Amino acid sequence: MTLGLADQRFHKAQLRPYLTKSRFKHCEAVAELSFQMAQHWNHPSPDNAWLAGLYHDIAKDLDESALLVRASQLGMAITDCEKRSVSTLHAPVGALMVRHECGITDRQILGAIRWHTTGRAKMTLIEKIVYLADIVEAGKKVEHGLLIKKLAHHDLNAAIRLTAKETLKHLLERDKWICPRSLECYNAYS
Numbered sequence: 001m002t003l004g005l006a007d008q009r010f011h012k013a014q015l016r017p018y019l020t021k022s023r024f025k026h027c028e029a030v031a032e033l034s035f036q037m038a039q040h041w042n043h044p045s046p047d048n049a050w051l052a053g054l055y056h057d058i059a060k061d062l063d064e065s066a067l068l069v070r071a072s073q074l075g076m077a078i079t080d081c082e083k084r085s086v087s088t089l090h091a092p093v094g095a096l097m098v099r100h101e102c103g104i105t106d107r108q109i110l111g112a113i114r115w116h117t118t119g120r121a122k123m124t125l126i127e128k129i130v131y132l133a134d135i136v137e138a139g140k141k142v143e144h145g146l147l148i149k150k151l152a153h154h155d156l157n158a159a160i161r162l163t164a165k166e167t168l169k170h171l172l173e174r175d176k177w178i179c180p181r182s183l184e185c186y187n188a189y190s
Helices: 005-018 021-040 046-055 064-073 080-084 090-102 107-114 125-137 145-152 156-173 180-189
Strands: none
Touching: 005 021, 005 046, 005 090, 021 046, 021 125, 046 090, 046 107, 046 125, 064 090, 090 107, 107 125, 125 145, 125 156, 145 156, 156 180
């Protein structure tokens, strides 16, 4: 990793106040997995994958009203999907928080944070990596996590397809709103 220990400590210290202890540990693990996957898939900047993985859930511990307030403060237009499925709102709000409050402006990093929950059609390599690293890290809690972990080292698109499919199944079984981007992601990788 070209990010030195001081830089890593700086970013971790910057993130820590936003998250619970368990969420912070999850973000550290996603950062490490993202870095490893970026190296495996020859991404030109594994450090950027590490940063995106570290910050991906910066807004996850905010409650619904706080997310809506943050979105408004940051000038974000909230989509119908985000209004109906507030759990997806933490990703775009998080990307804006990272940009405006943490000073990270790299579009690849911000895109990976923005799309780590719903995915989208035509994801960049770093977006794919963080999308999958988030699921793989939660593999003990997600039924298909172990299979995705295996697939993620052999066929990223197949891993994305399975993740999107299982996400859609999960939402349908619970009568939850499905964001168009999630459907587009599934269709693009099927």
